[in-house]
Each structure stands twice: as C-alpha cells, then as structure tokens.
Amino acid sequence: MGDTKYPVWVIAEQILGEIPPVSLEITGQARILAERLGVEVEAILLGNGIEDQVDLLFSAGADVVHLGSAPEFTNYQCEIFTESIVARARDRNPQIILIGSTFMGRELAPLIAAKLGTGLTAHCIDLVLDDNGVLEQQIPAYGGLMSIVCPEKRPQIATVARGVFPMPNLDEDRSGSVLPVEPPQGIKIRVQTLEVVHTEPEGVPLETAPIVVAGGAGAGSLEGWLEIQELADTLKAAFGSTRPAVDEGWTDLETMIGQSGKMVNPDLYIGVGLSGEQQHMVGITGAKVMIAINNDPKAPVFEQVDYGIVEDCRIFIPALVERIMKLKSHAGRTAHVV
Amino acid sequence: MLSIVVCVKAVPEPKAAEDLKIDPVTKAIPRHDIPLEINPLDRNALEAALHFKEQAGASITVISMGPPPAGDIVKECLALGSDEGILLSDPAFAGADALATAYTLAKAIEKLGEVDLVLCGRASSDGATEWVGPELSVFLDFPVVTMVREFIQFNGSSWQVKADIENGYRLVQVELPAIFTVTQDLNSPRTLSFSGIIQSRKKEITTWGLKDLALPANTVGLAGSPTIVSKLEYVESKRECEIIEGSLDEKLDQMIGKLVEAGAV
Secondary structure (H helix, E strand, O other), X not given: OOOOOOOEEEEOOOEOOEOOHHHHHHHHHHHHHHHHHOOOEEXXXXXXXXHHHHHHHHHHOOOEEEEEEOHHHOOOOHHHHHHHHHHHHHHHOOOXXXXXXXXXXXXXXXXXXXXXXXXXXXXXXXXXXOOOOOEEEEEEEOOEXXXXXXXXXXXXXXXXXXXXXXOOOOOOOOOOEEEEOOOOOOOXXXXXXXXXXXXXXXXXXXXXXXXXXXXOHHHOOHHHHHHHHHHHHHOOOEEEEOHHHHHHOOOOHHHEEOOOOEOOOOOEEEEEOOOOXXXXXXXXXXXXXXXXXXXXXXXXXXXXXXXXXXXOHHHHHHHHHHHHHHHHHHHHHHHHHO | OEEEEEXXXXXXXXXXXXXXXXXXXXXXXXXXXXXXXXXXXXXXXXXXXXXXXXXXXXXXXXXXXXXXXXXXXXXXXXXXXXXXXXXXXXXXXXOOOHHHHHHHHHHHHHHHOOOOEEEEEOOOXXXXXXXXXXXXXXXXXXXXXXXXXXXXXXXXXXXEEEEEEOOEEEEEEEEOOEEEEEOOXXXXXXXXXXXXXXXXXXXXXXXXXXXXXXXXXXXXXXXHOOOEEEEEEEOOOOOOOEEOOOOHHHHHHHXXXXXXXXXXX
C-alpha cells in the first residue's frame, strides 16, 4: 500500500529545553501511520543542549532523530529553523510531515510547505490513510467532517493541536539513530528573535481541568464576559472561549477551545452564550456532561450538549453566581456549627 | 513614505456561516447568497496601516481575492481610509487553497511595484487556516513575523515587534520590507464614519484577473492548489439534549441540581 520508501516525519519542538506533549502525541500518530505504510518515523528536533530529550522521541515512536543542538538553535529563529528543516526534508523526502499547532508550528508549517511547494492542512482532528496510502486530513466543516488530501505533491503536511491524539505509551526500550543537523551557513538573516519572555499561566489549566466554563460572543460586552469569568472562578473551573470572543478582544488565544485552540476533556462543560460553532465543539467531544446556556432556542449548541437552558446569559449567569455563593456560605456556616 | 499593502478576505457573516451546514437528508450544502463581511482580524491589520499613515504618512493598498461581491468589502476598506483597493477576481481563481491564494496575492503585490510592508490578519474566520501570510512571505521573499500583538519600534528599515507565543511573547527584530500577521490585541479597529463613506464615493476599486497578472491558469485556483477536498461527511450528534424548562428561578434550581450532581458545588 502506498509509498513504502519515504519516511513519516515529525517536527518536534522544545520549549525551554523540554519537549511539549503535542510533539510526543504526533510522534505516536506518526508511528501508527508509518507502520501501516511500512516506513520509518523520523523526528527533527532543534535546540541547544537538548541531547537528553532524544530518548523521549525514540520511546514515543521515532526511529531516527535529526538533532540540531547548537547555540543558534536555542530560541526559535524563523529563517534558521526553516532553512534547516527544509534542507533536511529535501534530503530525506518525507511523504508526510506532522507539525504541532503550537505558535512555532503555526509559523513554520506554512513556510516549509510553501518552500517545498506542497499542500498544508490546518489543525486536523484526525489523520487516516486511504486504500492507496494517501493521507486523509480531517477537519470539521459545514457541520460535518471534511477530508482534505494532497494527491500529487509531496510531502503531505498537516498541523495538529495538542490533545487530538493520545499520548503514546512510552517504550523506554526503543532506540534509534541520531543524525546531526548543523546550523545553516551563509543565509541572509532578516528576522531575529531578540528575547523570549515566558509568563506564569494564570488560572486553572484548560487541558487537565475537571470543570470547564466557556464563553462566547453572546456575552455581548466585556462586562458580560467578566460575569462568565466569575462563574468559572466561583466553580474553580478553567475558563475557555470561542474564536469570536477572542476576535472581540475579551480574552486571548490561549483560552480558545477547539480545532485551532485547545482540546479539553472535563467531567463537566458549561458553554455560555456560544452558538455551538463546530470548530469550537470539536474541542469538547471528550466531556462527560455538557450544559449550554443561550438565549436562542435554535442555537446549534442545543443539538450538541446534554442539558440546555434557554436564557439570556447576561441575566442568568449573575443570578447563578449569586445562588452558588449563597450555597457555599450556607455550607460553610453549617460546617462551622457542626 | 511607507507603501503598505493590507490583505483582506471576505468571509461569511457569523450568523450566515451557521446556516452553511450539510443537510442531513440530502447531504448537500445549501446554496444561497451569503452576506459577507471583512474577516475580523483583517480589520486589525487595516487599523495598523491606518495608524502608520496617520503617524508618519503612508499609502495603503487593500487587496482581496474573491468573487465579485467581495468588491464590497474592498470598498468598505476605502471608506475606512485606504487609498487604493484591488479585487483579484477571475473564475480561474476559484477553488484556491492557501498556497494558490498566497501565490496569486504575491503576483499582484509584485505588480504594484515597491512595497515596504504587507499586513494580514492572523487567521481567517471561515477557513481558519493561518497560512496565507507566511506563504506570501515565501513567494515575495520577505521576512515574516506571525501573531504580532504590538509594534514596539516602527521607524526606519529595522522594526521591533512583540509576537505571541505560549504563555508569553517574543521580541523580534525585522528588516523591511516585511510581512506581519496581526492579532486582535494589536488595536481596536475603527468603524465606518459618514465622512469616510462620502469621501470614498469617488474612489473606484481596480479588478485584476488572470490576464492582468499574466499567470498560467494551472498556477492559480483549484488547478494551482496542491490540496483538494476528497470527502464531506455528515456527523450525527452523539448527545441528546434535554431542555430545562420553567421560570428563571426553576431553571436556576435545576442548574444548581446539575452542578451538585456533577460534584461542581
């Protein structure tokens, strides 16, 4: 089936010297695809002093790691990284390249694809091989599932968000070969990262939270938005958002749930003032119980959750927060008396 | 004076986009005239260009690729303060993926002559890819910075910007000419003013097709696109929704009940 010569590639990443979960998740998926195709998995990892991370890529499923470990690779540098990866890709001719939908991946993927003159599918929610070994890159669209293929050009390139594929079982007995990547010489540097500033993330992390409260454009205003945030705080829940809310500027991209944002698997999901846009809803399919609050009884969200409440969230949410606070203070008093 | 190109995309209005769904019975996507609007993040890109124009003087050309109705959003950009508006429209351009779109836009930008700055929104609200800006940078051989949230230093030929990364930002120095894709945090886009509409009445938009760009037909549109849609399947919802009825108080009671059941309170 398909092409039995050329490898499946993963662009691995290191953030502050550590490989993020998404790189291992896509290595696991690359392993599944490669075994069906009868080819090897190769990862490329660029950083500085990151030799100790290589075994992790082997244990997640890589057979070969192209390792660039040099001061030039310490931080993501657009031109240096693009040049190194494209040169090695031209050398190895991967048939598939998987890239995590991280900030680096989202910039690198289109640069690599355009330089190689090939296709690129954004933020896939599944990747399967058809009978001819062609990669079906699935994304949500029009309320259904759309498969995108790149029938002629190679490599076939896709980005994938964290949490789309499970973390593979890490087999510490697996090993492979390391091929060094040297920093490119003599390229024109026109864009340079001078400084990278990491801040401590605020609030409960979305990816692992047992309760998620997500808000959408139905909040109506920043004031309405803060009410939804207060509900999240009251429930000690992680706070999520939809793309329209991000576009409004009420919150940042880090809180966005869905195809191009984060995948969440809470026990309880509460969607407030959001229409149920498919690109958002695919990020929550793993939730146990889902509740939606929206003033439009025809909102598509009501077809995709377990419980629906038709109310204006700007009235319902403050009233709900008040009830919860009362309940909590009551419980506190009772406990005190006992 | 800076010569700025802003790339804008006509996208379906969010409410209209909700209706664009596969019919569960016929499996077809309903076809009707969809009201279009400027892709929200492209407004931030245009606002940045208008800001540079007001600060230091600049000429702003807005370019959009799309069917003839997309001309309306190019006109709207003129009313917002752009100097020129170009619509890339030709039946041959239809069905373009990100790569073919970026290629066509690049050829149009080359036709404009010297350009210092190309601004795009971070992503489009309909396709939800973020590829056109960076791919354009490859075809134009310009450096690119994606997800720019702040222009720190924007004089001369070497600029500094802050761009988003996971839980933080990077400070990036770039030599012009360059491409930036911008986020919603960059600014608050202005809305249409009456005087803007009046002033732009006399302005005409320019439409360029395949011949104007002197491109072979197999490099644009569907023919020039490496990716194609192979399947579109209807997906059944796995959940059955119980609508909680009653007065506001009763709904609140029930909601509290669900929260208790789930162990949330």
